Amino acid sequence: MPITQLNVQAIRNLSELSLTPSSSINIIYGANGSGKSSLLEAIHLLGLCRSFRTNKLNHLIQSGGERCTVFAQLDAMGSGISQPLGVERDLAGESRIRFAGKNIDLTTLAELLPIQVINSETFMILEGSPGVRRQFLDWGAFHSNPEFIRLWRGFRRVLKQRNSLLKYGKIDQRLRAVWDSEFIKYAEQLNTLREVYIEALKPEFDLILADLLEGVSIELGFSPGWDKKRGLDQVLEENFERDLRQGYTGAGPQRADLRLKVDGHIASERLSRGQKKVVVSALKLAQGVLFYKLNSRSCIYLIDDLPSELDRQHSRLFCNYLEKTASQCFITCVDKESLTGLWSESTETCFFNIQEGALSTQ
Numbered sequence: 075m076p077i078t079q080l081n082v083q084a085i086r087n088l089s090e091l092s093l094t095p096s097s098s099i100n101i102i103y104g105a106n107g108s109g110k111s112s113l114l115e116a117i118h119l120l121g122l123c124r125s126f127r128t129n130k131l132n133h134l135i136q137s138g139g140e141r142c143t144v145f146a147q148l149d150a151m152g153s154g155i156s157q158p159l160g161v162e163r164d165l166a167g168e169s170r171i172r173f174a175g176k177n178i179d180l181t182t183l184a185e186l187l188p189i190q191v192i193n194s195e196t197f198m199i200l201e202g203s204p205g206v207r208r209q210f211l212d213w214g215a216f217h218s219n220p221e222f223i224r225l226w227r228g229f230r231r232v233l234k235q236r237n238s239l240l241k242y243g244k245i246d247q248r249l250r251a252v253w254d255s256e257f258i259k260y261a262e263q264l265n266t267l268r269e270v271y272i273e274a275l276k277p278e279f280d281l282i283l284a285d286l287l288e289g290v291s292i293e294l295g296f297s298p299g300w301d302k303k304r305g306l307d308q309v310l311e312e313n314f315e316r317d318l319r320q321g322y323t324g325a326g327p328q329r330a331d332l333r334l335k336v337d338g339h340i341a342s343e344r345l346s347r348g349q350k351k352v353v354v355s356a357l358k359l360a361q362g363v364l365f366y367k368l369n370s371r372s373c374i375y376l377i378d379d380l381p382s383e384l385d386r387q388h389s390r391l392f393c394n395y396l397e398k399t400a401s402q403c404f405i406t407c408v409d410k411e412s413l414t415g416l417w418s419e420s421t422e423t424c425f426f427n428i429q430e431g432a433l434s435t436q
């Protein structure tokens with residue numbers, strides 16, 4: 075699924091940049107502050123129309139500018155035919171996404187260009203709130219079953235409606251029965267897709283982790299967001315008075331979470347920083363491998379500063395797995411040498427040097 079040509083305009087310190095990447099490994103190297111992460115931000119904007127670092131997208135627009143644009147030629151289905159994809163964002167908050175001459179929405183964009191990010195924020199899968207882990211889980215469920223987005227949207231709509239009735243206390247028996255039955259219908263179907271995805275992900279994760287982290291075994295568990303021993307109808311019934319007091323629904327898929335444990339202990343409290351990096355990287359790699367198996371196409375990896383916190387041996391293993399995902403990868407580092415000699419000879423590897431926001435030609 076490679077980007078065959080990339081043009082970036084007015085993103086952070088990148089005024090105008092154009093590159094022809096390799097379909098596999100692209101290493102972006104340069105000094106601190108040269109613009110390496112900005113290039114990854116540009117590709118992230120292209121695939122998701124948002125930043126991976128900030129909720130305020132205007133920070134991406136170059137100071138003094140009105141808009142930023144990323145334009146690519148994309149061989150979306152790996153057919154050998156590239157089509158144009160462009161994303162533009164202006165200071166007023168307006169976005170425009172066009173693919174093959176037509177405006178497209180965010181869901182179509184996400185399907186076209188599945189992006190995986192590994193950066194310092196990825197630690198949040200272990201250390202952050204359940205919302206971060208749900209996002210990780212739902213990336214996989216979204217890309218593994220076309221029904222997921224319909225169920226997710228349906229569920230969000232019903233949850234919003236139920237919560238607003240709870241908040242204003244306007245919920246008579248008949249109305250409550252209607253919304254609860256809709257809530258349960260969507261919740262159970264959504265939960266099934268998440269469970270199916272996690273079950274498929276586990277063996278991939280176990281395999282990668284066994285290689286990357288010898289002697290440490292991680293148990294990956296899934297909690298649906300309510301006590302499955304009782305039916306969701308019973309849980310909603312028993313929680314109703316509390317939900318009414320709080321003004322929102324306390325149990326359901328909106329509370330789902332992943333549990334990562336080492337010898338029965340919460341992984342984030344047990345592992346060293348380096349081990350955590352390996353574990354979150356293994357989770358992200360497992361998603362890429364599974365994506366490839368399920369869809370017969372690969373995703374794009376954006377990896378910000380790979381060598382930090384990984385020793386040479388772990389970096390080598392990590393790179394071997396990246397090769398197995400058959401993905402197009404954009405990887406940043408400060409020293410070119412730190413990512414040289416880690417790839418198999420058959421892998422096409424391109425190096426790009428960024429200096430002060432421009433590609434160096436030397």
Ligand SMILES: Nc1ncnc2c1ncn2[C@@H]1O[C@H](COP(=O)(O)OP(=O)(O)OP(=O)(O)O)[C@@H](O)[C@H]1O
Pocket residue numbers: 085086087104105106107108109110111112113133134135136137408
């Ligand atoms: N909106 C903006 N307009 C112009 N320049 C910006 C904007 N936002 C950030 N910058 C600058 O862009 C430069 C490049 O930042 P970037 O994060 O891409 O660097 P980097 O090469 O990844 O550095 P490091 O190795 O330190 O992570 C920085 O000097 C930053 O201050």
